[in-house]
Amino acid sequence: MTNNLRKTLFVSLAALGFVAAAGAVNAQTANAKTYARVTSNQKMTTDPTSRNVTFNGGNAIYTKAGTLRGARKVASTTTVRKLANSSNSRNNARAYRVATTNRGSVYYKVVTYDGAYRGWIYGGKSQASFGGGVSQYDTFKTGTLTSDMQNSTYNIASPGTANDNKTVTYKQPAWTQYKVGRAITDSTPYANTALKIDQVGTRTREGDQWVHVYDPSNVNSPVTGWILYSGLKQVAAPVADNAIQINLVDPSNNTKVVKTITITRNGAQKGTNFGTNSNGTWSISNSDRASILNQIQGALSGTTYGLDNLSTAQMAQIGQATFGSSINLPVNTVTNIADNALRINFVKSDGTSLKTMDWAKSGAVKGNAAGSSVSGSSLWTLASGDLTDVQNQITTALNGTGYQLQASGNTLTANQQDVIARGTFGTQVYISVVPTNNETSTIVPNVTINGVSNVLKAFNSDATNNGYDTNAVLTNVPTTATDASTVTNLSANDILAISKNSDKLTKFQTWFKTQYGDSTKVAAVNALFANSALSQYIFDKAQDWDYGPGTNGTSFPATAIANQITGNAAMKSMKSPIYPKFDTNGNISWHQGNYVFNFANSGNYGSNVNVYYNYTDTPLTTN
Structure with a gap:
């Protein structure tokens, strides 16, 4: 068809009303754009911490769901990607509303923590989990x-x-x-x-x-x-009145503290000496020497410092130390440990060193831990191959020494493995060993309170405390509350002294009501005093907490331990130190725990054995 013929046909059709206008020959019919609509818009009510989100970078943030009429961009995809990759926690985001459109799309309303960006972002097709442009995010x-x-x-x-x-x-x-x-x-x-x-x-x-x-x-x-x-x-931690603090220092620099340990003695009085003086020579007991040396070695594990024994001069220094104070004790620098080796010191029960071995691992890097932590456990472990290797080397090292790793044989316990695993290559650790000959077992008393068993520690009752707990429980009490010259840390024994003086008691109660005058706070204070007292038993010289001796590692029945306890009146029934309970007005009542023997475990000679007591509370009628 020629152009002239087309024009003639168009004019004829226009005249007949089939064409609206001369310029419409190339016109296209345009349908109006259809927009989504919101069918649900709700506030999110799940745990807020579960609604921390980050952005996936492929979707922008809008003033409303992006497919709704009038939606405008709050943040472009470029900006959103920057937020997602940010190294600043201010750019963390929280989702707090969720909407669904008639097309089945889910949108979340989000806000960055700094408030710079707030709006709606595509979240996938289901509210069951975050999707689309957002993902759940662990901010910490x-x-x-x-x-x-x-x-x-x-x-x-x-x-x-x-x-x-x-x-x-x-x-x-x-x-x-x-x-x-x-x-x-x-x-x-x-x-x-x-x-x-x-x-x-x-x-x-x-x-x-x-x-x-x-x-x-x-x-x-x-x-x-x-x-x-x-x-x-x-x-340095404040030193309790019944403790001494030993600062373990570099041998060439007395001001460089490597580690610190604290030695506590129940009933000790501030200012008194830790040890004894005989004809001008200070010393400490063998049991204190072993205990302190073990604590020192435990503290120095994983360092390049060590101490295999306490010298006469060091024991004299500790003996002269006064409770409530600290001393500096030089330790030795450990040398000649290869960068890929961990030195393992074997320690006897008296704290002295039996021998040493270096466990080297090919490819190990100085400063790296020998093992690793385990999810859900407080103890570290060694990789299977490393455990086998170090176990074999330890067995060889201890062969012929008369000592082994534990009473039942030469296998690393979980705690010994933990010590080695936490050690770092290029340093040293200490693990205990036991003799292979006859040994006694220490009986360890436990008390069961509200279904939980805890080890009891010995408390020495004497004329200075008359059985009242001496652990400082209520701390930083102002002088105005006690008529003291300095800020006071109060034990049950101190509370007793205050209660016997009406003026001091009135001042104390006035302060107490201000500080702890509601049921929640006073319950917390009462729990502190009770927990302290009920972690102890009053020691009696008639008590015998050793069983044996017998062949190391061989077993004995629970009845043997039970017979020893039930045959000893001082062990069959025991008491806790006396402790106070307060009401919200600061009024005091006195209580004491009674422990009655319940049952004993079986055990092996050379290892501790647990016994268990039932507990009842006894209110006391007089101070």
């Missing part, structure tokens, strides 16, 4: 406390008001939970507070290490919270 990863963290005491390094993650404490590590902020805004009042660590972990985005700290002397202290580990400084 918990870790495992090192022995140093568990056993050390800390201060905040630079107390003040700075919100810099290392000056004040936080309810959660900063920016790891939405709108969860600081625990305190000024750490100045806590500049000298002795803090302990009970949790550790890292922020996922930054990878920096955070620790949870608390004040063990005040269960209600506001300072409890999270802080960067780098914001703390390690300090």
Whole structure:
């Protein structure tokens, strides 16, 4: 058809009304765009911490679901990818609403922790789990406390008001939970507070290490919270009145503290000497010597320092130490350990060294741990091949010495394996060994309270305490509450003295009501006093806690232990130290735990054997 013919036909059709306008020959019919509509829009009610999300980078954030009419971009896919890859926890996000469209698409309303971006993002086709442009996100990863963290005491390094993650404490590590902020805004009042660590972990985005700290002397202290580990400084722990602190120092630098141990003695009085003086010569008992040496060696495991024995001069130094104070004790530098080797020291029951062996591992790197931690267990383990190798070498090393790893033979116990596994190549560890000849077994009393059994420690009752617990439980009591010249740490025995003076008692009760005048707080204080007293039994010279001797490693029945206890009146029934209970007005009642023998375990000569007592509480009518 020619162009002239087409024009003629178009004019004819237009005249007949079949064509609306001359310019419509190339027109296309356009359908109006159809938009999705929301069929459900709800606030999310699941645990907020389970709604922490990150972005997958393929979807933008909109003012409303992206397929709705009028939806505008809040953040482009480029911006969203930057948020997803951010190394700043402020860019963590929380989902808090969920919507579904008539097309079956799910959208989540999200907000970044810093509030910079808030809007809707595609979340897949199901509300059962996050999908589409978002994924569930763990903002913080918990870790495992090192022995140093568990056993050390800390201060905040630079107390003040700075919100810099290392000056004040936080309810959660900063920016790891939405709108969860600081625990305190000024750490100045806590500049000298002795803090302990009970949790550790890292922020996922930054990878920096955070620790949870608390004040063990005040269960209600506001300072409890999270802080960067780098914001703390390690300090010497306050020395209890009934303890001495031994600072293990570098032999060439008396100010360089390698490790610290604390030796506690029930009933000891502050200012008295730890040891005895005979004709001008100070000394300590053999049992104290063995116990202290074992603690020193345990503390030095995993370091390049050691101590195989206590010299006469060192024992004299410890003997002269006074309770409530500390001393510096030089230890030895360990030398000639290969970078790929771990030195294993075998220690006898008296704390002295039997012999030493170096376990070398091909390819091991100095400073790396010999083993690894195990999920759900506090004990570390060695890889199967390493365990076999080190076990074989230990068996060879102990052959002919008259000693073995445990009463039942030359196999590493779980605790011994833990010590070796935690050791780092290029350093040394200590593990205990036992003789292969006749041995006695120590009977260890346990008390069962509310279904939980705990080991009891001996308490020496004398004229200075008359059976009242001497552990300092109520700490940092102001002088105005006690008429003392210094801040007071109070035991049950101290409370007794206060209760006998009406003026002091009135002042104490006034302070107590202000500090602990509600049922929750007073219950916590009562629990501290009860837990302290009920972890002890009053020692009697008639008690005999040794059984045997017998051939090392051979077994004995539970009835043998039960007969020894039931035949000894001082062991068959025992008492705890006396302790107070308070009401919210500070009124005091006195209580004592009664322990009655229940049953004993069987055991093997040379190993401890547990016995168990039932507990009842007895209110006392007089002081």
